[in-house]
Amino acid sequence: MNDVARIAGVSRGSVSNYINGQKTRPDTQIKIEKAIKALNYVPNATARALKTSRSNYVIFIIPTVNTPFFSELSYHVQLELKKFGYKMILCNSNSEPTEELEYIQMANTQKVAGIITMSYADVADLVSPNIALVSIEKKVSDNFPMVISDNYQGGKLAAQKLHDSGAKHLLFASKSPIKDISSVRQQGFVDYCTENNLTYDTFLSRDIPNFIDDFRDFILENKSDHAFKYDGVFSDSDEYANAFWHILLQYDINVPADVQIIGFDAARTYQRQPTFLSAIRQPIEKIASEAVTRLLLQLPHPEQHSQKNSVTVLPVTFQQGVTTKTDRH
Amino acid sequence: MNDVARIAGVSRGSVSNYINGQKTRPDTQIKIEKAIKALNYVPNATARALKTSRSNYVIFIIPTVNTPFFSELSYHVQLELKKFGYKMILCNSNSEPTEELEYIQMANTQKVAGIITMSYADVADLVSPNIALVSIEKKVSDNFPMVISDNYQGGKLAAQKLHDSGAKHLLFASKSPIKDISSVRQQGFVDYCTENNLTYDTFLSRDIPNFIDDFRDFILENKSDHAFKYDGVFSDSDEYANAFWHILLQYDINVPADVQIIGFDAARTYQRQPTFLSAIRQPIEKIASEAVTRLLLQLPHPEQHSQKNSVTVLPVTFQQGVTTKTDRH
Structure with a gap:
């Protein structure tokens, strides 16, 4: 509090009044707020x-x-x-x-x-x-x-990582409806693809509790033997990306040799170990x-x-x- | 409260006094407690x-x-x-x-x-x-x-499931030190094996943050080509079982065809989807x-x-x- 008073050029009493919600002169208040921000001070x-x-x-x-x-x-x-x-x-x-x-x-x-x-x-x-x-x-x-988080940049970064590591047939996979941050993540992905002349497809499952069944159907429709039509998949959530990955596993499709997958969040399931899924990490x-x-x-x-x-x-x-x-x- | 009073055979006022922590005659108190338990009543x-x-x-x-x-x-x-x-x-x-x-x-x-x-x-x-x-x-x-939870029964159940589905070379994998509920889960597993004349090995990683590295070393020591020495693995936590599974995956060992894995907890990582790991479920x-x-x-x-x-x-x-x-x- 002394530091705030010193930097603001006001008395310690004024800072105390301000912090405890009492009336303060507008110019004093502005000085105090600036000092608080400068010091990153929290009472x-x-x-x-x-x-x-x-x-x-x-x-x-x-x-x-x-x-x-x-x-x-x-x-x-x-x-x-x-x-x-x-x-x-x-x-x-x-x-x-x-x-x-x-x-x-x-x-x-x-x-x-x-x-x-x-x-x-x-x-x-x-x-x-x-x-x-x-x-x-x-x-x-x-x-x-x-x-x-910078969701747009995250979508771009995912497309770039897939591109840089050799993927040529990209897929954006998610659950409908795409809105809010999901659509921002998607837009980043799409813009990177467009700017770099990459083709991509989009698959959205239905908005149902068993949306994973739709993922499974989509994978079955787009695979032959142990090959999958796409070699790079981005999903706007770890949950969907994990689901996609595990279904591919069940059909003996090799990840990451044949299909690379990137999710979003990179949240730690367990504190002591990193996630197995490659993903855009929210800070x-x-x-x-x-x-x-x-x-x-x-x-x-x-x-x-x-x-x-x-x-x-x-x-x-x-x-x-x-x-x-x-x-x- | 009326139901409690009726079943206890005391006045509503006595129940009210009891619930609000006021002094109650010992015999009245016992009657009320019995009625509360019978009704599963919570104020x-x-x-x-x-x-x-x-x-x-x-x-x-x-x-x-x-x-x-x-x-x-x-x-x-x-x-x-x-x-x-x-x-x-x-x-x-x-x-x-x-x-x-x-x-x-x-x-x-x-x-x-x-x-x-x-x-x-x-x-x-x-x-x-x-x-x-x-x-x-x-x-x-x-x-x-x-x-x-009934941890002992959980350990037994895991061994039984592996046995019933054809596993012959069992492994208990965990992190040292084994104590508290972990040792109870292990004991259930061991007792089932002993009672059914099944052989099993035990692998415990060191108690270090990167304990997964020990899992990896153990797997590398016990595999040749795409075959692993054990065909049934039980771990006393989902975390270790998941780690084990994903390391086997990285070495192209087929789960569950060649190695079956059971964890403990079966906690849901996402509310809307079941876990991919087979596990003993705590209620x-x-x-x-x-x-x-x-x-x-x-x-x-x-x-x-x-x-x-x-x-x-x-x-x-x-x-x-x-x-x-x-x-x-």
Whole structure:
């Protein structure tokens, strides 16, 4: 707090007032906010809780913790919040708007510190602009900051990796409907192909629980003996890419010698081992730390929209697994 | 509450007093507890919170949410708690005793409703017997109930499945040190082999982060061309079994035609699709619901040890994936 006061050129008392949500002169406020950003300073939860009426619980809303991506993200969000003295209340919404609404109402009535959400439902109208909130991957409204991976660049990178390692007959495989980040990932893939005169096909399964059956049918229609029509497959999720891979395995099609596969997320199924699937890696630790930082920066004055509306786009990387060729091959 | 009163043969007021932790005559109390158990009755969180000083937060301590087993379990624990109006505070302890102690202290000072723990650290001395607590898989002390899968039967079942589907050269593969539930699973496997005059070998990797390298070395030492010395592998975790499978794949050894593999947990990596690995399935939904029920039953009188010391052993099943033979083969 002393550093913030020094850099802002204001008194320590002004910084304290600001952090605890008390009225501050507009010019002082701007100076303090600049200093806070410059220092990447976040106030300690316990000190705040003593002076404000809000608890040090943060609600984290996700569709379900039961996927590698969400569980790895939850893990890092909890540890990141803990660094600053906050606890994470985990809420699985199952993408049900009624569930998400319920959690948001709970946030209001129980005076939690704030919300981090990967809500897939449209909840913009339900969220009071007075609450501190950060969304990941999908914008809630212009009132709140968002943290997102560079999905477009990820799609491009996948096409480039397949191209560089010799694939000539590319396939984009996913589940319909293609929307939101999926369509952005697809667009990156398509643009790379177009720019490099590569041909590609698209296969979308139906939107049914047993969508894997559609993958299987598609593979059977496009294989003869142990050969498959495509030698490079990109899917916009690890889940679909893994499913594709394991079906090819069952028909004795050689991965990666004959077909290379790249997924998206590269989330760790187990903490201690890398994924076997080659995939575009979302920077999960960085997403967690950015989301928490953006939330904590709002806490002094959650009602001030000017601090809120920002989009942080984080770069992705390629993670080599065993489903694409390396120099060894 | 009316049903409890009727079955117990006491007044509704006595039941209400009991549930809200007020003094009750010993004989009345025994009648009410019997009726509660008979009805599987659990009091509603909101009604309780109005009358007691404790919150409706329940702390769930796990080593890390970032494995399929723990994330699937967390998912079900949260939904189960929500049914009764409780919220789940998720705590990743990374198996650090200091972390677990911190969460337990937080439970005491912040007056949470209770704790569900899969603690791997020895925290018996740190937990006040006055708090409501249920452990999963590992006993905290004789003061608290535990819910656990039938690990011994799971080991037996794995050996039996490999035997029934024609495997003759069995291997138990795991990571050292073998202790706690791992040794129980191993013992079940060994006992089945002994009872049925089957020979088996045991391979344990070193206890290092790159334990997979040891698996790889072992496989290389025991293969010639595309043949592996063993045709049936059981591992006491999905993680090790998956690692084993994927290394065999990389050396073009045919699974399940030439080597069958069975893991343990059969946790779902993705909610919408079954696992590809054949494995002994822990009844995860049932573990969650039993743990929550056992916790809620303690809430009226968490200080009464007599209600606490119980062990619930849940049966396991075999889940067919693509790594063991079916009738199709």
